[in-house]
Amino acid sequence: MSAAQVLVVGAGPTGLTLACDLARRGVAVRIIDQAPGPSPGSRAKGITPRTVEVFDDLGVAGEATRASTPVVMRHHGRDGTFVDQRPDSYWRSSPAEPYPQLLLPQWRTEAILRSLLSRLGVTVEYGTRLAAFEQDGHQVVAAVQHPEGGRTITAGYLVGCDGGHSTVRRELGVAFEGTTHPAQALLIGDLEVTGPRADRLHFWADPERGFLQLCPFTGSPVWQVAAMTPGWQARPPAPSREVFQHAAREITGSSGIEFGAARWTSTYRVNVRMADRLRRGRVFLAGDAAHVHPPAGGLGMNTGIQDAYNLGWKLALVLGGLATDALLDTYQAERLPIAAWTLGTSSERLRDMVAEIGKGGGADLGVVNTDDTRQLGLGYRWSPLSHPGTGHRGRLRPGDRAPDAPCRDAGGASVRLFDLYRGPHFTLLGFGHASRPAIEAVSAAWDGPLRTCLIAPGAPLADHDGHAADAYGITGDALVLVRPDGYLALTAEHHQAAAVVDYLRSL
Structure with missing residues (x-):
């Protein structure tokens, strides 16, 4: 044993x-x-x-x-025309949200x-x-x-x-409650693909002929191929190179796409459980x-x-x-x-x-x-771990995702808040010099995993462009406790060290 x-x-x-x-x-x-x-x-x-x-x-x-x-989607029509949709058409990075899909x-x-x-x-x-x-x-x-x-x-x-x-x-x-929709079948496979540009995620959508997606992968000869046709819904065929090849020609109206051997295949039916x-x-x-x-x-x-x-x-x-x-x-x-x-x-x-598929050539997937x-707006405001607050009111609430922000250390080097959060600890941010005594008091009282940081001019971290205060909605001096998984546990006035200690001990 x-x-x-x-x-x-x-x-x-x-x-x-x-x-x-x-x-x-x-x-x-x-x-x-x-x-x-x-x-x-x-x-x-x-x-x-x-x-x-x-x-x-x-x-x-x-x-x-x-x-x-690279996530650039190319939407194809059967007449050979196409439209490229770049990520910045539906997403732009910001100091608080630095990562793309x-x-x-x-x-x-x-x-x-x-x-x-x-x-x-x-x-x-x-x-x-x-x-x-x-x-x-x-x-x-x-x-x-x-x-x-x-x-x-x-x-x-x-x-x-x-x-x-x-x-x-x-x-x-x-x-395990819910529904399965056997009539909604999507065939997926990993195949080598020749013909389309390898720096685009390709889509064809036609309400009468079906849907085809070709997704290349950086550094790999294998693409993911996904296909769905109206004729498959009652009884889809077993996925194979030949099946994908036939579907591609029917859906795109072109013979310019060629598939190699299928290395992995699957039939996906919609489940909601x-x-x-x-x-x-x-x-x-x-x-x-x-x-x-x-x-x-x-x-x-x-x-x-x-x-x-x-x-x-x-x-x-x-x-x-x-x-x-x-x-x-x-x-x-x-x-x-x-x-x-x-x-x-x-x-x-x-x-x-x-x-959108029903729109044919005008589809915008x-x-x-x-x-x-x-998933950046998801949080746990209803959770018993989201402290109701102690008087301080920033833009964010306990249970919300803790955003990123670029700051500078005492030497002028760039430091992100995510750099502080990285690791298996809680993080206590003290905005403003008046927060220093509370930070020191919490560090002395709590012997669990905790990182503290004072954010103020001339302090270990300076919010030089105001991105941190803006992301957290902080005006004046305040305390912000961030959970190990990057969500706010509580916000408090700068002097309320006891509220932070009580929270940590309540665990």
Whole structure:
């Protein structure tokens, strides 16, 4: 029998993110997956700006950005005309929101996270299937099957990140309510493509002939091909190179696109389902094991990654003795409403996309790129972890995402707020010199993971252009406490150190 503090089941993006977050916090984590090795498919390819911020905190945003395909959408008509839609037509960076959406094949996203996990001393245990588990008030005992035979793993907590057909969810007896639409079928495959420009994401949309998307990937000869025709909806064919080739010629009206052998294929049917709870005792659900969505807007994988990001710091504080088990209840309180919102939003974006396809050559598939699908406006104002306030009122409220802002250190070098937030700690910002005593008092009173920073002229950090004060809506001197996952815990008057200490101790 082997042991771990947390056992993660499933090594997709959700499970890998959680394992990375736990490992960097010093938690003994094991991660298993029944597959013999990493998945080769491109699958989910859109990384939302909020998820890029998660990657920034984990230290891999730069690597992901360098590997991303330029997000320029080319909308084709059957007459050979086209229109390019650049990202700045629906998104512009700002000091508070620095990251764009990225395009990465899922296999590359997973490779980046696996590499980080390896650097943290943890290896995915492939070929290891969860057979069953039992839990009591102290631990979870999981029976797993491996080519070398069965064995058990004992853990303090178990997290099911094992997809829409989750064994963990089934063993927990958690309902997975919603609908499946078998008539809405989309064929997806990874193929080599010749013909179109490799620096564009290509779309053809025709209400009578169907929909075709060709997405290249930087540094790879393989593109993701997605196709849908009206004739497939009753009984779609098995995806293959020949099927994609025929569909491309029918939809585009051209023979100028050629496909190589299909390296990976899948038939996607629209599912809209959600678990009715995310926790039962010492076992949690995250990612597709907890919710599955329509593909429009690319929210599914991103929501799963953010599930993991929400849960990781809470498990670490509880396992480290700095918080009570009640903190873990806030995972469900915060993420279940987000899952419900995501189901609704992705369904709306799917309807928008279908409506655009109905316009034929005038289709604008940028309709799925909205403020909602960037996920920057999501937060937890309703959460028990969002302190109601102590008198200070900035533009933001507890539970809101903590924005970025460029500042300067004492030597004049540029320092972003995200640089301060990066790592497994709370961050206390003190705006104005009058906040210094409160910052010192909180540092002395709280022995948990905490970074403090005074933002004022001549201080360790100067808000030289006022971007930080503007992003947070701060006028005068104030305290802002930021959670480890980049959301505001509370705002307070500059002298209210006790409010900050009380909050941290209340965990």
